[in-house]
Amino acid sequence: MELNYLMLLLVVFVVLAVWATVFWNKVTRQREEADKKLLLAHDLSAKANSILNSLDQEKEKREQALTLEIEKKEEELTSSRLLILAAIQRSKNELEAKKVAFEKTVSLTRKEIAKEREELNALTQQKLKEVEQNKLTSLAELARKKQDDEAALLLERKKLQKLEKDVDNRKKFTEQLTAELDKNHIQGRKWLSSFISNAFAVFDKKDADYLARKKRPALKASETVKALSEEKRELRERVLFLESQLKTYQEYFPFLLDYEEEILNDIEDFRNTPKEELERVDPVKQLLSNEEYNNLSTVEKNQLALNRFLSNMSSLQVGKMYERYIGWLMEKKGYSVQYDGLLKGFEDRGRDLIVKKKNSSDIQVIQAKCWSKQKTIHEKHIFQLFGTTYELQQKDPEHNYIPIFYTTTDLSEYALKVADLLGVKIVNEPLQKDFPMIKCNIGSNGEKIYHLPFDQQYDKTRIDKKGEFYAKTTEEAEKKGFRRAFKWHGIEV
Numbered sequence: 001m002e003l004n005y006l007m008l009l010l011v012v013f014v015v016l017a018v019w020a021t022v023f024w025n026k027v028t029r030q031r032e033e034a035d036k037k038l039l040l041a042h043d044l045s046a047k048a049n050s051i052l053n054s055l056d057q058e059k060e061k062r063e064q065a066l067t068l069e070i071e072k073k074e075e076e077l078t079s080s081r082l083l084i085l086a087a088i089q090r091s092k093n094e095l096e097a098k099k100v101a102f103e104k105t106v107s108l109t110r111k112e113i114a115k116e117r118e119e120l121n122a123l124t125q126q127k128l129k130e131v132e133q134n135k136l137t138s139l140a141e142l143a144r145k146k147q148d149d150e151a152a153l154l155l156e157r158k159k160l161q162k163l164e165k166d167v168d169n170r171k172k173f174t175e176q177l178t179a180e181l182d183k184n185h186i187q188g189r190k191w192l193s194s195f196i197s198n199a200f201a202v203f204d205k206k207d208a209d210y211l212a213r214k215k216r217p218a219l220k221a222s223e224t225v226k227a228l229s230e231e232k233r234e235l236r237e238r239v240l241f242l243e244s245q246l247k248t249y250q251e252y253f254p255f256l257l258d259y260e261e262e263i264l265n266d267i268e269d270f271r272n273t274p275k276e277e278l279e280r281v282d283p284v285k286q287l288l289s290n291e292e293y294n295n296l297s298t299v300e301k302n303q304l305a306l307n308r309f310l311s312n313m314s315s316l317q318v319g320k321m322y323e324r325y326i327g328w329l330m331e332k333k334g335y336s337v338q339y340d341g342l343l344k345g346f347e348d349r350g351r352d353l354i355v356k357k358k359n360s361s362d363i364q365v366i367q368a369k370c371w372s373k374q375k376t377i378h379e380k381h382i383f384q385l386f387g388t389t390y391e392l393q394q395k396d397p398e399h400n401y402i403p404i405f406y407t408t409t410d411l412s413e414y415a416l417k418v419a420d421l422l423g424v425k426i427v428n429e430p431l432q433k434d435f436p437m438i439k440c441n442i443g444s445n446g447e448k449i450y451h452l453p454f455d456q457q458y459d460k461t462r463i464d465k466k467g468e469f470y471a472k473t474t475e476e477a478e479k480k481g482f483r484r485a486f487k488w489h490g491i492e493v
Contacts, residue, residue: 009109017045283455287305298474299475302484309453321437322370323342326353327355335356337354343460350367351389352367362399363399365388365401371407377410378415379415379418382418383422386424389401403422407427435470435472436470439458440468441462450482
């Protein structure tokens with residue numbers, strides 16, 4: 001009976017240990033301690049098995065001894081069965097007492113196991129709470145990081161929106177400025193001069209602020225820089241506005257360009273000559289004496305004026321004549337020539353001549369420089385021609401634009417290398433002043449009119465219809481029925 005109870009105790013203990021082990025595996029951070037307890041349970045189980053084996057052996061021995069003793073007693077004390085029964089009862093009582101003691105031990109063990117179970121459950125709940133808390137903390141960190149990322153993204157979006165707004169404002173500013181300039185050049189350019197001057201003044205202000213705020217402030221120097229900055233701003237604004245004024249005068253009164261060199265070099269004084277008279281003055285009259293103008297025939301005086309014009313040309317006029325000469329050479333070869341340099345002036349963007357042939361995809365972009373042999377063409381002119389040709393090519397990819405540089409002088413060694421690298425063709429072509437330059441044009445009404453190089457409509461006149469030609473002399477032109485234009489400025493009649 002005692003052995004059964006002991007076996008039951010051991011089985012219960014083993015079951016509880018296994019259950020504790022399985023439950024303990026669910027708690028990650030207490031796995032090591034659970035493993036230790038499991039090993040302890042195995043040790044106890046082994047000890048229990050050892051004890052059971054010992055008890056079984058002892059039982060067998062006692063049973064054998066008891067059987068021998070009983071047999072002996074039965075043999076010896078057959079008459080005293082009552083004594084034997086009493087002894088047996090005594091043994092039963094002893095066993096009962098041992099049973100009670102064993103049950104008490106088992107009960108105590110169960111209480112200890114229950115206590116340990118409660119402690120284990122409490123520890124498990126604590127660990128679960130810690131895991132849950134860590135989970136909540138991680139979620140909170142992720143949420144915070146998400147908020148930070150969203151805030152950063154919102155900031156970048158605001159920056160992008162601000163940039164787009166700045167671009168839009170600049171676009172509107174440019175459009176407004178363009179509109180103002182188109183509507184009122186003087187006021188628009190005055191405002192632009194002020195704007196540019198104020199923009200440059202910002203840099204001077206930074207220098208002044210630096211002098212005032214550096215480690216060892218130079219307050220006096222800062223004030224001096226501020227005063228000079230304001231003076232520079234006013235001077236810059238005045239200079240820019242004066243340049244704009246000059247350009248505006250040239251735009252409103254383009255005939256001034258015809259007299260630019262004469263005025264600036266005091267060749268002739270036009271200050272007391274009314275504008276209306278200047279517009280009515282025949283350039284031929286300016287090239288002849290009054291006697292020559294009044295006494296010579298039309299053919300004679302026009303030819304004499306042309307000869308004197310060719311022999312006394314300014315550098316500007318020589319440059320224009322060179323462009324006309326190159327254009328004439330190209331027209332002789334069957335090309336159609338657009339005289340951008342002569343018609344657009346400073347707005348030609350480095351494209352003096354645009355030359356093309358009918359039914360051809362090739363278009364030549366020509367820059368012409370008639371310089372003296374003492375001057376040298378440098379690479380900046382090559383870069384300009386290449387750049388303006390590239391611009392045309394990008395706008396019109398259907399055609400093949402070819403840059404050609406005509407000149408009367410030499411190029412620097414580096415300019416030649418640049419030209420070769422960029423594919424700019426160099427042509428050295430001296431100016432021949434005796435080429436046929438009198439344009440004989442037939443108007444839409446059939447009227448035959450010829451134009452001399454100093455006539456205003458000369459560069460606008462194209463020689464491309466049947467019956468039109470270049471004459472070498474005024475006599476040649478008039479023999480073929482052409483007369484010189486009556487009006488020298490404005491719209492020709």
